[in-house]
Amino acid sequence: MDWRITDPAHLLGALRVSLCEGGRFLVGRMAPNGPILQQRNVSFVHKASWGMHAAGVDHQTIARLLDWAQNEALRENGDFYFPEEGPEYKDLQRVYRPLNFCKVAAWIDHPLVRQSQVVDRILQYQHEPSGGVFHYIGDDPKRPDWPAAIGTLNTTFFGHLMIALQMRDRAIAVGDWVVRWVEANRPHIAQGRMVTQMTPGGELVTDVAPGEKIFKLLDTQSPKQEFWNVGTAMAYLAVLYDVMRSRWDKPEERARPYLDAARTLLDFEATMPLDTYLWPSKCKVGWGAGELLRVLVQYDPADEETMEKAYRVAERVAAFTFLDNQLPSGGWPWMHYPLDERIPEMAFGYKPLKHTVAVPPWPIDDSRTIFLSSEEITGEFLGEMKSIEQGVAAWLAKT
Numbered sequence: 001m002d003w004r005i006t007d008p009a010h011l012l013g014a015l016r017v018s019l020c021e022g023g024r025f026l027v028g029r030m031a032p033n034g035p036i037l038q039q040r041n042v043s044f045v046h047k048a049s050w051g052m053h054a055a056g057v058d059h060q061t062i063a064r065l066l067d068w069a070q071n072e073a074l075r076e077n078g079d080f081y082f083p084e085e086g087p088e089y090k091d092l093q094r095v096y097r098p099l100n101f102c103k104v105a106a107w108i109d110h111p112l113v114r115q116s117q118v119v120d121r122i123l124q125y126q127h128e129p130s131g132g133v134f135h136y137i138g139d140d141p142k143r144p145d146w147p148a149a150i151g152t153l154n155t156t157f158f159g160h161l162m163i164a165l166q167m168r169d170r171a172i173a174v175g176d177w178v179v180r181w182v183e184a185n186r187p188h189i190a191q192g193r194m195v196t197q198m199t200p201g202g203e204l205v206t207d208v209a210p211g212e213k214i215f216k217l218l219d220t221q222s223p224k225q226e227f228w229n230v231g232t233a234m235a236y237l238a239v240l241y242d243v244m245r246s247r248w249d250k251p252e253e254r255a256r257p258y259l260d261a262a263r264t265l266l267d268f269e270a271t272m273p274l275d276t277y278l279w280p281s282k283c284k285v286g287w288g289a290g291e292l293l294r295v296l297v298q299y300d301p302a303d304e305e306t307m308e309k310a311y312r313v314a315e316r317v318a319a320f321t322f323l324d325n326q327l328p329s330g331g332w333p334w335m336h337y338p339l340d341e342r343i344p345e346m347a348f349g350y351k352p353l354k355h356t357v358a359v360p361p362w363p364i365d366d367s368r369t370i371f372l373s374s375e376e377i378t379g380e381f382l383g384e385m386k387s388i389e390q391g392v393a394a395w396l397a398k399t
Contacts, residue, residue: 023055
């Protein structure tokens with residue numbers, strides 16, 4: 001990865017056009033013209049709210065999504081879901097979805113995130129001894145059912161919400177968990193792979209049964225994987241470093257491990273082949289590279305080599321994962337997210353050819369996948385694209 005594909009100023013302009021187009025798409029998919037605020041599935045609002053915020057949609061419109069979640073999907077135990085949703089939505093993503101829209105609620109000062117019922121329930125998902133965050137703990141707050149493993153996704157998204165809520169100790173505990181995860185993976189990184197889960201006790205989960213590789217291992221060869229593990233961790237580490245330095249008045253030596261771990265993840269990502277950037281799950285890598293680029297410009301502008309590397313990763317996500325795949329509508333294609341690497345849906349390709357996508361735009365019966373709608377994919381891509389836009393803009397301003 002020793003050359004640029006795009007001119008940074010050209011890329012920045014294209015990203016800004018894309019953000020506007022995506023924001024218009026999401027607003028146009030609100031009821032009665034689309035499923036947002038209409039279909040009883042929290043997945044139609046959790047990332048759409050993030051994408052709308054990134055695209056500059058007015059806060060009153062975003063508040064309508066948050067009002068809907070609060071009025072329609074909030075359950076008595078403080079979780080958000082509809083009883084008729086499948087387990088792949090209401091259980092596998094139980095805390096993940098509210099972590100998305102609650103951080104937006106905090107950003108725009110929506111009353112949803114000031115409810116103790118909501119916040120107290122979310123806090124219960126953090127494993128306080130380690131700082132990691134479980135994805136699902138059952139339905140009864142008085143009798144939580146603790147899973148056997150913790151991953152980067154819910155942990156880092158929890159951290160972003162803690163930063164938004166100014167819950168410093170919990171946010172720092174998340175950062176420390178991520179650093180320990182990176183450090184535990186160093187022997188594996190040296191061999192071109194990473195283990196994605198840890199036990200609550202801090203041991204990497206290395207027991208991989210057939211079909212589990214997709215969510216337990218990551219390597220630098222396979223073109224279709226959960227690449228987001230690297231991206232979401234890199235993004236959180238960079239943001240936490242920035243917040244500790246700029247807002248929480250923490251000494252540089254206390255925050256330095258987060259930036260060092262983010263650099264380690266960037267080095268690992270820089271060894272990835274180009275075809276890995278054609279898989280939608282690369283999206284969070286752009287988020288991580290964009291945030292790291294922005295933070296390096298502010299705090300370590302002399303490290304030109306790492307900034308150049310961060311730009312090259314960010315531009316590959318921006319060009320190949322985002323810009324090349326945006327449809328004329330302003331949205332992005334839906335996805336059949338695989339839960340097993342052995343299934344036939346792994347052969348699906350999501351790159352539009354002449355504005356067409358050769359993948360069913362609806363859920364597949366009896367499939368080991370989670371159907372992610374165009375509205376959900378678009379919301380996520382816009383949120384992550386905004387970080388690339390900010391990182392590239394900061395870098396250009398420096399030069």
